[in-house]
Amino acid sequence: MIPALIALPALAGVAAFTLKRDAVRRALLIGAAIGHGAMTASCWWRRPEPVASGWLALDAAGLLFLTLTSLLFLASAVYAAHYLRHEERGRRTDFKEGLLFSNAPEAVFTGCLLFFLSTMTLVCASRHLGLLWVAVEGTTLASAPLIYFHRHHRSLEATWKYLVICSVGIGLALLGTLCLAVAGAGSEGGPASMVIDDLIARGGTLQPDWLRLAFLLLLVGYGTKMGLAPLHTWLPDAHSESPSLVSALLSGAVLNCAFLAVLRSQQVLEAGGQGDLGRNLLMTFGLASMGLAGVFVLGQTDYKRMLAYSSVEHMGILALGVGIGGAGARGAMLHAVNHSLTKGVLFLVAGNILHLYRTKEVAGVRGLVRALPISGPLWIAGMLAVTGSPPFGPFLSEFTVLYGALEQGRSVVAALYLVFLAIVFVGMGQTVLRMSQGPLPEGGPAPAAGRPAGAAEPWTSAMVPAALALIVLMLGVYVPPALDAIVLEAAGLVGGR
């Protein structure tokens, strides 16, 4: 099952490069997404056996993140088919600076999208730390061409920064992986197995100095990819310049994959009896990310950058939750689910807004609720959800993290957490409400999109985020027992309960 999960999108990706007809290629994209989703769903009934001598296996955390990736990819694939059909052909004018640009070939885009899914699946399933590194670097390389879909100099800059910063950052994680090999080599000098289960089983015999060094490098390396402040510098650029469905995947799926790699490192560190070091570092990085995101969300003039900084904030919450441990870790796992789905809603809706208004400037968008009868309300609902308002899912998980902090008597952490959440709430609320209310801008946004004002929104582009929003709403009211069990099991890997 696991090899099939990895191979299906990879083969479909190869096929996408060779197919000539656009319609067939789009059908292939959706077909592969559905196939991947179905196989992932079947893993919930029967957890697949480990393969390749334990190198590939799905534990609770792996399955949880794989499911998120698969679900979000399915949503993005359906959205993408619609998006690609409506992208203009040939050279066209950039709305921001009026220069001419064209798109990357659609075959390259679809192929890389599928390779991206394949590498993310490999991240979720790999139990060997070397393989994990190869897979995480693979996600960077497969997604870089996706950011450069609109071929103009801004997306080029974003792609270059993403490639260089993430590649060097992840290089540090490779060094960390090697240090872990030294820590595990032992006095008898035998070859060190880098399979996580073996490392955990040998926990106490790991050489402590090398283990600490390894964890630091792994945290900084994978933390760069995860977007923890102050290592997040690539993130706002990449998220704001890529097509919205790619932003949704970057934010909702790939950041989670990097978080999973950090979790694995923390698991090994804890087995080596030095979990406290990791927890303190994670709490520090988490609070720093939340604080920094708060500063940049306030008064942000570009709504896609605002969403990107919101992702930095939420990665901070995940790191903080794992750092707190106990109920905090459980909250963090649940929050990973809620954040992915909510950010999927927001970025896809942002794509609809961008399509209609042709600007990413907050100042250029007014009267959203009137112009887009489905996406407009979804934009407000998504904002409320992502800032942790009831009755949406993120409220429940953010509250669980707070509970975890208070339960352990960490009142300063809890106070800072609440202050940062409040700042982001004010910043995002102000921006989103200003965009939603009021009259339509002079001349109206509709002519630019080539359809009369007040016409119904395209079905697909509105329904996909609406479906995700419904799941987020449901998770706020009712967490299915199967999900709850797997969240608890995943949190248990890093001392959560």
Next chain:
Amino acid sequence: MTGWLDTLLVLIVLTNLKLLGTSRLGGCIRVVAAQGVLLGGLPLLAGGGLLAPRALLLAAAGVGLKGIVFPWLLLRALREAKVQREVQPYLGFTASMLIGAGVLGIGLWAGSRLPLPTAVRSSLLVPVALATMLTGLLVVVSRSKAITQVLGYLVFENGIYAFGVGIAPDAPVLVELGILLDVFVAVFVMGIMIFHINREFDDIDTERLSELRDWRPE
């Protein structure tokens, strides 16, 4: 065999310093290629044995990629970008060389402080690997051309590779090859990006890539 290994490591250090002092882009690419070939010898000398199949495979893959394929890709990118072929450092060549020497000192100091549980063939290995990584990072941050940033990334990766071959000589071949494959794809994608940067700006200077930011002075 330790004598040969030490010679190889000293040569790698020399390529680091040479890279920091080279002013022509083509020259820089050739220096990094030479370093790649030298690194290819590492698995043979530091690993299990001179003629073990694993070491031979890794050496062949390393020399092929780092010594031939990467320089070819980068030289091609350079030829297509018909631009000024000077490095244009933010940091002067003399200062770079001095820092390069300082970095070697840091490597030696750190290498002597880290307790090595496994028997490493040469006491120079860890210091040279650390110095190579730091040199790579220095090149990434102190040179402005896109091509030199790729070279810096390659040298950084070379340092990690040397570290890995030296201290974990029994790592699975599959993982080593996976890492090489990733680096290959990284250089390939970066090469494509350099082509586009050149087409967009008629230059490959990354100073041009400074449009995206949060607050712009009005």
